[in-house]
Amino acid sequence: xxxxxxxxxxxxxxxxxxxxxxxxxxxxxxxxxxxxxxxxxxxxxxxxxxxxxxxxxxxxxxxxxxxxxxxxxxxxxxxxxxxxxxxxxxxxxxxxxxxxxxxxxxxxxxxxxxxxxxxxxxxxxxxxxxxxxxxxxxxxxxxxxxxxxxxxxxxxxxxxxxxxxxxxxxxxxxxxxxxxxxxxxxxxxxxxxxxxxxxxxxxxxxxxxxxxxxxxxxxxxxxxxxxxxxxxxxxxxxxxxxxxxxxxxxxxxxxxxxxxxxxxxxxxxxxxxxxxxxxxxxxxxxxxxxxxxxxxxxxxxxxxxxxxxxxxxxxxxxxxxxxxxxxxxxxxxxxxxxxxxxxxxxxxxxxxxxxxxxxxxxxxxxxxxxxxxxxxxxxxxxxxxxxxxxxxxxxxxxxxxxxxxxxxxxxxxxxxxxxxxxxxxxxxxxxxxxxxxxxxxxxxxxxxxxxxxxxxxxxxxxxxxxxxxxxxxxxxxxxxxxxxxxxxxxxxxxxxxxxxxxxxxxxxxxxxxxxxxxxxxxxxxxxxxxxxxxxxxxxxxxxxxxxxxxxxxxxxxxxxxxxxxxxxxxxxxxxxxxxxxxxxxxxxxxxxxxxxxxxxxxxxxxxxxxxxxxxxxxxxxxxxxxxxxxxxxxxxxxxxxxxxxxxxxxxxxxxxxxxxxxxxxxxxxxxxxxxxxxxxxxxxxxxxxxxxxxxxxxxxxxxxxxxxxxxxxxxxxxxxxxxxxxxxxxxxxxxxxxxxxxxxxxxxxxxxxxxxxxxxxxxxxxxxxxxxxxxxxxxxxxxxxxxxxxxxxxxxxxxxxxxxxxxxxxxxxxxxxxxxxxxxxxxxxxxxxxxxxxxxxxxxxxxxxxxxxxxxxxxxxxxxxxxxxxxxxxxxxxxxxxxxxxxxxxxxxxxxxxxxxxxxxxxxxxxxxxxxxxxxxxxxxxxxxxxxxxxxxxxxxxxxxxxxxxxxxx
Numbered sequence: 001x002x003x004x005x006x007x008x009x010x011x012x013x014x015x016x017x018x019x020x021x022x023x024x025x026x027x028x029x030x031x032x033x034x035x036x037x038x039x040x041x042x043x044x045x046x047x048x049x050x051x052x053x054x055x056x057x058x059x060x061x062x063x064x065x066x067x068x069x070x071x072x073x074x075x076x077x078x079x080x081x082x083x084x085x086x087x088x089x090x091x092x093x094x095x096x097x098x099x100x101x102x103x104x105x106x107x108x109x110x111x112x113x114x115x116x117x118x119x120x121x122x123x124x125x126x127x128x129x130x131x132x133x134x135x136x137x138x139x140x141x142x143x144x145x146x147x148x149x150x151x152x153x154x155x156x157x158x159x160x161x162x163x164x165x166x167x168x169x170x171x172x173x174x175x176x177x178x179x180x181x182x183x184x185x186x187x188x189x190x191x192x193x194x195x196x197x198x199x200x201x202x203x204x205x206x207x208x209x210x211x212x213x214x215x216x217x218x219x220x221x222x223x224x225x226x227x228x229x230x231x232x233x234x235x236x237x238x239x240x241x242x243x244x245x246x247x248x249x250x251x252x253x254x255x256x257x258x259x260x261x262x263x264x265x266x267x268x269x270x271x272x273x274x275x276x277x278x279x280x281x282x283x284x285x286x287x288x289x290x291x292x293x294x295x296x297x298x299x300x301x302x303x304x305x306x307x308x309x310x311x312x313x314x315x316x317x318x319x320x321x322x323x324x325x326x327x328x329x330x331x332x333x334x335x336x337x338x339x340x341x342x343x344x345x346x347x348x349x350x351x352x353x354x355x356x357x358x359x360x361x362x363x364x365x366x367x368x369x370x371x372x373x374x375x376x377x378x379x380x381x382x383x384x385x386x387x388x389x390x391x392x393x394x395x396x397x398x399x400x401x402x403x404x405x406x407x408x409x410x411x412x413x414x415x416x417x418x419x420x421x422x423x424x425x426x427x428x429x430x431x432x433x434x435x436x437x438x439x440x441x442x443x444x445x446x447x448x449x450x451x452x453x454x455x456x457x458x459x460x461x462x463x464x465x466x467x468x469x470x471x472x473x474x475x476x477x478x479x480x481x482x483x484x485x486x487x488x489x490x491x492x493x494x495x496x497x498x499x500x501x502x503x504x505x506x507x508x509x510x511x512x513x514x515x516x517x518x519x520x521x522x523x524x525x526x527x528x529x530x531x532x533x534x535x536x537x538x539x540x541x542x543x544x545x546x547x548x549x550x551x552x553x554x555x556x557x558x559x560x561x562x563x564x565x566x567x568x569x570x571x572x573x574x575x576x577x578x579x580x581x582x583x584x585x586x587x588x589x590x591x592x593x594x595x596x597x598x599x600x601x602x603x604x605x606x607x608x609x610x611x612x613x614x615x616x617x618x619x620x621x622x623x624x625x626x627x628x629x630x631x632x633x634x635x636x637x638x639x640x641x642x643x644x645x646x647x648x649x650x651x652x653x654x655x656x657x658x659x660x661x662x663x664x665x666x667x668x669x670x671x672x673x674x675x676x677x678x679x680x681x682x683x684x685x686x687x688x689x690x691x692x693x694x695x696x697x698x699x700x701x702x703x704x705x706x707x708x709x710x711x712x713x714x715x716x717x718x719x720x721x722x723x724x725x726x727x728x729x730x731x732x733x734x735x736x737x738x739x740x741x742x743x744x745x746x747x748x749x750x751x752x753x754x755x756x757x758x759x760x761x762x763x764x765x766x767x768x769x770x771x772x773x774x775x776x777x778x779x780x781x782x783x784x785x786x787x788x789x790x791x792x793x794x795x796x797x798x799x800x801x802x803x804x805x806x807x808x809x810x811x812x813x814x815x816x817x818x819x820x821x822x823x824x825x826x827x828x829x830x831x832x833x834x835x836x837x838x839x840x841x842x843x844x845x846x847x848x849x850x851x852x853x854x855x856x857x858x859x860x861x862x863x864x865x866x867x868x869x870x871x872x873x874x875x876x877x878x879x880x881x882x883x884x885x886x887x888x889x890x891x892x893x894x895x896x897x898x899x900x901x902x903x904x905x906x907x908x909x910x911x912x913x914x915x916x917x918x919x920x921x922x923x924x925x926x927x928x929x930x931x932x933x934x935x936x937x938x939x940x941x942x943x944x945x946x947x948x949x950x951x952x953x954x
Contacts, residue, residue, distance in 0.1 A: 008365030009332035040362020041088030051082035062122025063106030089140030100134025112158030141204025152198025216251030228275030269304030280344035281328030397421035401691035427533030
């Protein structure tokens with residue numbers, strides 16, 4: 001377990017440094033520590049850190065498990081599985097969990113994913129292994145996979161045209177358009193013909209397989225064109241054959257495989273190599289291939305090898321002394337010697353380290369694991385600190401309707417059930433008529449003025465209906481006829497962060513928004529959520545079914561949000577995808593039909609005989625085939641098809657088209673521990689579709705934290721006052737005094753509620769030498785009411801009640817991990833009795849222009865530099881104008897009194913005119929102009945958010 005260092009070919013995407021540059025020597029992956037094991041494929045790699053699997057590299061086939069976005073630095077798969085072993089093949093990935101389950105993802109051209117079909121997937125899907133063994137090791141190669149159970153049973157599946165499956169036959173390559181290939185190719189195969197062998201591990205080459213039994217015996221099978229089977233000849237083998245090593249008494253501890261060369265390490269510490277050697281990758285000092293296992297001597301003659309890793313055309317050896325030796329091709333610096341020379345003999349790459357815990361090789365790259373606390377070339381990243389979190393059940397209510405361009409008189413029957421939900425998501429399809437002219441006009445209007453979506457009649461109707469339920473709108477966006485509106489209860493709004501959205505048009509030429517999706521993501525407390533409202537291609541034909549598949553895949557490929565936490569930097573940071581969220585909800589008019597006779601469908605619907613219809617349902621069939629919505633779930637459907645009705649009637653289509661009934665409108669979800677509580681349709685008759693709703697209970701993590709925070713600030717007091725812009729959106733603490741020059745402005749974020757600010761507890765002058773502007777340091781204390789945001793445990797308590805505790809004042813040197821919630825502060829206009837000084841200040845505000853403030857997404861507490869490390873505090877609140885300078889320091893934990901060397905963020909602040917409010921200071925130096933505090937409101941710009949606004953007084 002330790003830090004991962006990689007080197008070699010950058011264009012292979014294997015190095016994980018966030019770029020395509022070659023690395024000539026071991027280079028640490030930034031902020032990536034405590035890796036347990038690493039696997040390198042041809043163009044992608046994976047590592048396990050505390051049970052989480054991180055992947056990077058090419059994702060053309062979805063082999064990274066998070067869509068199809070290439071990622072050049074490690075990012076984890078967002079799920080709750082604990083992974084124990086992972087293997088990267090050429091274009092797919094396979095892994096096993098601590099429960100012995102096998103999961104795979106990526107390309108499936110040869111059935112290497114083990115699903116019994118040839119459909120690739122871009123998220124991890126479980127492989128059903130015969131007998132449900134507990135798998136402890138996996139392997140992946142060129143279109144082939146394998147797994148080894150805790151009882152020594154080996155299973156293989158995938159490509160077998162050269163006998164690499166070891167099942168005694170050659171199975172030709174099956175292309176994607178062909179029918180499902182034979183079962184023995186696409187489902188795991190157990191070696192029943194050799195039950196006496198208990199397997200320990202297996203590795204794949206380009207066209208051959210090398211395995212090791214628990215007795216320490218090597219077996220090989222498959223292609224043998226370069227002698228890579230080590231049998232002394234070049235004849236292929238279709239079944240496992242024992243490899244002779246020495247006199248046969250030497251027990252092997254591990255095996256490895258490159259493209260066309262193989263190797264093993266014996267209990268005696270010797271390295272044995274055989275197979276192709278055109279670049280010296282066998283380490284024998286020649287360029288001749290070896291048909292039998294040959295001891296690697298030279299510098300390794302007196303060394304004890306403990307690990308061996310093979311790339312395409314090079315080899316890496318780790319000794320018990322911590323030395324690393326490499327040999328073979330060096331064209332891409334994969335040997336780690338800072339040059340491109342090939343080595344025919346093992347050449348030491350690093351001096352004795354004693355801290356290297358593992359090595360890895362794949363493609364044209366190599367890597368090593370360095371134990372924590374033993375830096376090789378620089379400082380290792382710090383271990384992430386965790387915060388104790390508790391999961392609280394929250395209710396999520398999703399409502400979807402294809403309204404056919406209509407608006408009902410009342411929304412009560414459809415949205416009335418959302419009264420007790422914590423999160424309400426409303427999705428509309430065909431908000432405008434789908435006539436060509438209407439679509440073009442709507443798209444042009446939305447492109448010209450995207451903010452006008454808040455004034456759309458549908459949005460106004462929904463706002464008006466849910467307003468009395470104490471909902472606050474956090475997001476609203478439209479793509480022509482697709483509308484997505486998100487609300488949360490007012491007490492949760494301060495804890496909704498990282499709000500981002502994306503659009504994916506899928507209409508004509510892939511650019512018109514008559515079909516497509518609107519997507520929103522946000523974090524509720526410490527839990528990530530993603531909502532996809534989509535309208536897919538219509539029509540019952542096979543051609544239109546394929547178009548729906550293309551729409552689904554296009555949405556996955558097009559949807560990317562802003563940068564998320566990764567080890568990349570700048571432009572190379574990863575953009576998050578739909579699958580980078582713990583909880584994903586996908587809903588809308590998905591348009592899947594029932595391919596049965598119309599009369600037959602109508603009769604079954606009339607008899608409420610839904611089971612045969614659901615067996616034929618296209619969505620269910622496409623999911624079972626692995627083509628769409630892999631890993632998504634849907635609740636049981638016990639209601640009549642929602643399409644296609646005569647408008648304002650309960651009759652299915654009686655018009656000229658005579659459309660068949662179908663469950664076009666659906667709600668699916670992806671995430672663990674999500675519980676569906678209801679799935680229903682509603683009887684609004686204004687459209688040819690019926691609206692649907694789904695209610696869920698979702699566990700939301702809420703880190704334990706105090707609702708209070710304090711910070712230290714340093715302020716420069718200029719001699720001339722400056723006005724400040726303001727609006728009722730962000731919070732600023734305005735310091736003033738009875739006389740110049742002690743005036744300044746400090747931006748703050750309130751933890752909860754409407755805050756108050758006490759007078760400074762201390763003040764000391766810290767004027768730089770030769771400076772005409774004195775500098776004072778004050779300690780500020782904030783206090784605010786504490787609200788319990790959990791639902792009442794008693795069922796007799798009022799729905800939605802949040803009992804409040806008395807107002808409490810507290811001071812701490814640590815900002816909260818996730819402060820508890822309360823209702824957001826309300827704007828209170830300045831009192832008209834403040835006098836001429838306040839009036840002058842407000843007039844100055846009204847005349848101010850071009851000044852902005854930045855705060856974290858949403859009102860409330862300060863944001864954190866990392867969701868895994870909330871103790872690292874970064875204040876994003878500032879007001880930018882000249883000439884006042886403010887420095888806000890990160891704070892030490894409560895038990896610490898040390899304030900030196902704390903990072904700071906500096907902003908330039910304007911200075912208001914005096915407000916006439918004064919207070920005393922404990923500092924003699926500031927006694928003549930002691931500052932006091934008063935809260936005013938200033939402008940706000942939310943970064944990386946569709947809520948971004950610049951608000952200022954006119």
